[in-house]
Amino acid sequence: MEFETVRQGDILRINVLAERIDAACAIQFKDRMRELCGTEPARVVLDLQQVDFLDSSGLGAVVAAMKLLGKDRRLELAGLSSKVSKVFRLTRMDSVFTIHNSADAAMNSNASAA
Template sequence: MQLSVERSGGRCVVGLPGPRLDAAVAAEFKRGIVELIDTGADAIVLDFGAVGFIDSSGLGAVVGAYKHLGPRGKLEIACLSPAVRKVFALTRMDRVFTIHDAVPAP
């Protein structure tokens, strides 16, 4: 999985290539985010604009990255499709993460 990373205003906007964040790519996704965190990124926005499907493995990878970041930083979500937003709502992850309709300005 090739993540696009744009550093702007002290944060990283990470674009997921889509169209799925599932068991086939979840571990690779998490490794990429953990690598960003380990190299000093402490404000991350995940741009889900290209993602139309997420399963429990994908959601687990997002939560794992969030836990790795810990209290020293923040991980926000942007551009969820209706299907992905529904998964976040059903699992109550919409109460854990700040979710934006669009990538917020820096």
């Protein structure tokens, strides 16, 4: 699973360069997120624009990444496709995460929900 990262001030943007986050790659996803996020920054924006499929294992991996950041840091999501957005709505995880329409909108916001 490939990622691309961009740093802007105290925000780390992580672009997921894969079409799927599922059982086959969930562990790899969590491991890479741990490596990329380290102990900083305060905000991490996960750009899921290229992700077209997310199953329960993938959702669990995203939640695990949020927990990895701890209480003092935030994981925000951006660019959810309609299929991925539906998973977050059906599981009510859309009330747990700040979700932005796009990564650019997230990077230019003060962490307000979109």
